[in-house]
Amino acid sequence: MQFGQYPAPRHVVAHVSDPHLLAGSLQYGVIDTAAHLERALARLDAIRPRPQVLVFTGDLADRAEPAAYARLRELVEPAAAAMGAEVVWVIGNHDERAPYAKALFDSDDDGPQDRVHEVDGLRIVALDTSVPGYHHGEIADDQLAWLAEVLATPAPHGTLLALHHPPIPVPMLRAAELIELLDQHRLAEVLAGSDVRSILGGHFHFSSFSTFAGIPVSVASATCYALDPGARDRFLSSVDGHQAVNMLHLYDDRVVHTIVPVTPAPEVEGFPAAVEAQVEALTPEQRRDLVSRKDSPLYTGELRVDGVEEGGGAP
16 A cells, blocks of 8 residues: 555665675674675565565675675575565676676676676666776677667666666765776767666765766665765775665656665664554545644654554654
């Protein structure tokens, strides 16, 4: 049941980035990247409606260790199955093509790891922007030709383009300009007029949003550690905090992006889940009177839920 004027989203996508898993060691000697990824997956498991697909935009393994990729699958695949979600892997600059392909796809192909996925009419293109031996991003001519061929036929519900290096400026972290995606105008030429509804990226380790070739771009923070774009007197500041994932809710005419922190904060006010059924039982007029009227029992503290007195406040 919808409480507002919009229908339920047609597709729900979880966007996760930069887990940087390691084989039996801590990142920088302090960060348990596997534990952070488990927290992120637990947060996603609580979200309703459940995601239909989990898109991981690169830097899956910090050192491209086969054991790290194996651990990644051990953590993600059962969690995704419990959610009823498909998994889309995207390669990043910390990944290496040969071990990535072998561990995740049982493939000996060490060339560009470009793949197309379809989820209930939504096409998701995983585009390899990695450059062997480097951290910046590039897209080869044959990859652009392949992408143009894929996009030549529109998908029933459009396309999401997932790549590691986001094609946007990074004014809050100039250090990232040194390892950005090169020659972005060439990608823009391919995407112009296509059915791509949103571009998903990672790489920056903080959340960011922009447009590219008229298409919304969503950059997910990392699950391992974040880069602090507001650090004082620092050219680069990595912190064990502010990790987040993104949620996408796709409607026929729009895409809604929401940031979900990996670590929940202390709740200072709220109501139990049982309230939802009670609200559903009301008429639309009763719901508006309860939730919108400033002197309703919801805000005066008189509302009781399951015998427990609850106080509230307007969102």
